[in-house]
Amino acid sequence: MTDLFEATSPHDPRVARGADGLLAAFNAAGVVDAADVRVAERVAALGGEDDDRVRLAVALAVRSVRGGSVGLDLEALPDLSQVVEEVGQRPSRDALAWPDPAEWAAALAASPLVAAGVVHHELGLVYLDRYHRLERQVADDLRARTALGPPQVDEAVLAATLERVSGEHLSAEQSAAVVHAARHRTTVLTGGPGTGKTTTVARVVLALADQFAPLHERRMSIALAAPTGKAATRLQEAVAEELAALGALGDGPGQVATPDSMTLHRLLGWRPDNTTRFAHDRSNRLKHDLIVVDEASMVDLTMMARLLEAVRPESRLVLVGDPRQLTSVGAGAVLSDLVAGFAGHPDSPVVALTENHRSTEQIKALALALRDDGPDAADGVLAALRGGTGEVEYVETDDPVTALRARITTAALEVRTAAVDAGPAAAIAALERFRLLCAHREGPYGVQVWNRHAEQWLAAELGAPLGSAWYPGRPLLVTSNDYALDVYNGETGVVVPDASGRPRAWIAGAGAPRPFAPARLGAIETMHAMTIHKSQGSQADEVVVLLPDADSRLLTRELFYTAVTRAKERVVVVGSEAAVRAAVDTTAQRATGLRQRLS
Numbered sequence: 326m327t328d329l330f331e332a333t334s335p336h337d338p339r340v341a342r343g344a345d346g347l348l349a350a351f352n353a354a355g356v357v358d359a360a361d362v363r364v365a366e367r368v369a370a371l372g373g374e375d376d377d378r379v380r381l382a383v384a385l386a387v388r389s390v391r392g393g394s395v396g397l398d399l400e401a402l403p404d405l406s407q408v409v410e411e412v413g414q415r416p417s418r419d420a421l422a423w424p425d426p427a428e429w430a431a432a433l434a435a436s437p438l439v440a441a442g443v444v445h446h447e448l449g450l451v452y453l454d455r456y457h458r459l460e461r462q463v464a465d466d467l468r469a470r471t472a473l474g475p476p477q478v479d480e481a482v483l484a485a486t487l488e489r490v491s492g493e494h495l496s497a498e499q500s501a502a503v504v505h506a507a508r509h510r511t512t513v514l515t516g517g518p519g520t521g522k523t524t525t526v527a528r529v530v531l532a533l534a535d536q537f538a539p540l541h542e543r544r545m546s547i548a549l550a551a552p553t554g555k556a557a558t559r560l561q562e563a564v565a566e567e568l569a570a571l572g573a574l575g576d577g578p579g580q581v582a583t584p585d586s587m588t589l590h591r592l593l594g595w596r597p598d599n600t601t602r603f604a605h606d607r608s609n610r611l612k613h614d615l616i617v618v619d620e621a622s623m624v625d626l627t628m629m630a631r632l633l634e635a636v637r638p639e640s641r642l643v644l645v646g647d648p649r650q651l652t653s654v655g656a657g658a659v660l661s662d663l664v665a666g667f668a669g670h671p672d673s674p675v676v677a678l679t680e681n682h683r684s685t686e687q688i689k690a691l692a693l694a695l696r697d698d699g700p701d702a703a704d705g706v707l708a709a710l711r712g713g714t715g716e717v718e719y720v721e722t723d724d725p726v727t728a729l730r731a732r733i734t735t736a737a738l739e740v741r742t743a744a745v746d747a748g749p750a751a752a753i754a755a756l757e758r759f760r761l762l763c764a765h766r767e768g769p770y771g772v773q774v775w776n777r778h779a780e781q782w783l784a785a786e787l788g789a790p791l792g793s794a795w796y797p798g799r800p801l802l803v804t805s806n807d808y809a810l811d812v813y814n815g816e817t818g819v820v821v822p823d824a825s826g827r828p829r830a831w832i833a834g835a836g837a838p839r840p841f842a843p844a845r846l847g848a849i850e851t852m853h854a855m856t857i858h859k860s861q862g863s864q865a866d867e868v869v870v871l872l873p874d875a876d877s878r879l880l881t882r883e884l885f886y887t888a889v890t891r892a893k894e895r896v897v898v899v900g901s902e903a904a905v906r907a908a909v910d911t912t913a914q915r916a917t918g919l920r921q922r923l924s
C-alpha cells in the first residue's frame with residue numbers, strides 16, 4: 326500500500342475531477358487514484374450510501390485489490406497512515422483525516438452497502454463482494470472435498486507401486502508424499518526448487534493410475550496444467566521422461582500414456598468473450614480423473630476459484646508449488662494461504678518436500694538463509710553471499726554498469742555466435758546458460774535499460790551496429806498467449822537467420838523449437854535482461870541478480886528468493902548491503918482472509 330503517486334498536474338488522469346469530501350482529499354494525496362474513486366462513487370450511489378468514510382473504505386478496498394490483496398485490512402491502517410506521513414511532503418498528505426478505526430468499523434456495520442451484500446466487513450477486511458465470494462468459494466470447495474472423506478485405497482496395490490517406483494530416486498519424504506497423494510482427494514505438494522517435486526509428481530501419477538484402473542475398469546484420464554504454457558510443457562516432458570525411466574509409459578497394463586498438458590486457461594476452456602469465466606464450471610465439470618497443477622504459487626484467487634468449481638468432487642487434484650516464491654500477479658496469496666491455513670489440521674492436504682537434490686551446496690545454503698524467519702536473517706544471507714567461493718558470488722557495488730559489462734557482453738556474444746554459426750538449437754542452449762534478472766522494468770535497475778546496455782555492448786564488441794531490430798542472436802521473450810500460433814507467455818527464443826539470411830524467431834515452447842516470421846509474433850520483448858516476476862518457473866545455469874536501491878518498493882524477501890533460486894550452478898548477486906538487508910527484512914504482505922477461513 327506504499328505506492329503513492331504524486332499528481333503532476335490537475336489534468337493528471339489519476340486525479341478524479343469532481344470528487345468531494347474524503348475521496349477528493351485522499352485522491353489529491355495520491356492514496357487512491359481516479360479509478361478507485363469512480364468505483365466507490367458508483368457503488369455508493371447505487372447502494373444509497375452517503376457516509377464519506379464508507380465511500381473511502383470502498384475506494385481503498387479497490388486499491389487494495391490492485392495491490393494484490395483481496396480486501397482492505399482495517400487493522401493495518403495505522404501502518405498505512407504512518408507510511409503516508411513519512412512519504413508525503415505535501416501538507417495535504419500529512420493532514421489526511423483518517424477515520425478513527427472503531428468509528429469506521431461502526432459506519433461500515435451500519436452501511437446499506439453491507440446490508441445489501443455489496444461490501445463485506447469480515448475477518449478484519451473490507452471486501453468487495455466479488456472477492457468475498459471468490460474467497461469463500463475456494464474455502465468451501467476445498468472443505469467440501471475433504472468432507473467427502475478419504476478415497477478408497479487398495480493397500481496391496483499401493484505397496485506394489487511403491488516397490489516399483491522406489492530406488493535411488495525416491496527419498497523417504499518423496500515416498501511419503503506419494504502415499505499422501507494416494508490417501509487424499511486433494512494434495513498440495515510444496516517444496517523449493519530441486520526438491521524433486523516433478524520427480525514425485527510422476528510417481529504420484531503412476532500410483533493414482535494404478536489405484537484407478539482396477540476400480541473403474543478403465544484408464545485414468547490425466548491433465549497436467551500450469552499457469553504458463555512453458556511450465557505446462559516442462560511438467561509434461563519431465564513426467565513423461567520419469568515414467569519412461571520407470572518403464573511405465575505406454576499402452577500396456579500398469580502403464581500410463583503421456584498425459585495431456587496445457588495452460589490452466591486452456592484446461593478450463595478459455596472463452597474469447599469472457600476473461601473471468603470459462604467453458605468448464607460447476608455445471609460443466611472437467612472430465613479428468615486427475616488434475617495436476619504446477620507452479621501453483623502463480624495461481625491467483627480468481628483462477629483457483631474457477632479451477633476448484635470445475636473439478637469433479639471425486640477427481641483427484643494435486644497442486645504443486647513453492648509457497649516462498651513471489652505470489653500471483655492477480656489478487657490473493659492462495660498457495661501460502663493453503664499452507665498456513667491447513668497447518669496443524671489432521672486432514673491437511675499439504676505435504677512438503679525439503680531436501681534439495683539439484684542445486685550446488687552454496688546455492689542451497691543461500692536459499693536456506695533466505696528461508697530463515699528469525700531476526701538475524703539478513704546477517705545470515707550476507708554471510709552466505711560473502712562466504713561464497715564460485716557458486717555464489719556477491720558483487721557489492723553501487724556501479725553495476727561497470728561491474729557487469731564484461732559478463733553481459735560475453736553472454737550476449739555467445740548467443741549471437743551460436744545463432745550465426747551453429748543454428749537455433751545451439752542458440753537456445755546458449756540462452757539457457759545465462760540470465761540477467763532485474764526487479765524493475767524501468768529505471769536504472771530496470772530491464773529496459775539493461776537490454777539497451779547489452780545491445781550497445783554487443784554492437785561495440787562486434788565493431789558494427791546490430792542493424793535490424795531482428796538482429797541474429799536477439800534473445801526473445803513471449804509476453805502473451807497466442808492460441809492460434811500455439812505460442813505462450815513466458816516462452817523464450819532467439820532470432821536466427823534462415824538459409825537466405827531472413828530473420829526467423831525460433832521459439833522454444835512445446836517440443837522442439839519452432840521458427841516464426843517476426844511479423845507473425847505480436848507480443849515479444851528482448852530478453853538480454855528479464856524481470857524476476859517473469860522468471861518464475863524457469864532456470865538458467867548462471868543467474869545474475871541485479872538488486873535495485875534499498876528503497877525500491879518491489880524489493881522483498883520473496884522477490885530475492887525467487888531470483889536466487891532460478892540458478893542451477895552459479896548465482897551472482899549485485900547490489901549494496903542495504904539492498905540485501907531491505908530485501909530480506911521486507912516480506913510481501915497481502916491482506917487475505919483465506920488462511921483464517923481454512924483454519
Ligand SMILES: Nc1ncnc2c1ncn2[C@@H]1O[C@H](COP(=O)(O)OP(=O)(O)OP(=O)(O)O)[C@@H](O)[C@H]1O
Nearest residue numbers: 493494495496517518519520521522523524682683
Ligand atoms: N530422491 C532423489 N535422489 C536424487 N536425485 C533426485 C531425487 N529426486 C529428484 N532428484 C533429482 O533432482 C533434480 C530436481 O528434481 P525435480 O526436477 O523433480 O525437482 P523440482 O522440485 O520439480 O524442481 P523445480 O521446481 O526447480 O523444477 C532432478 O535432476 C532429479 O532427477
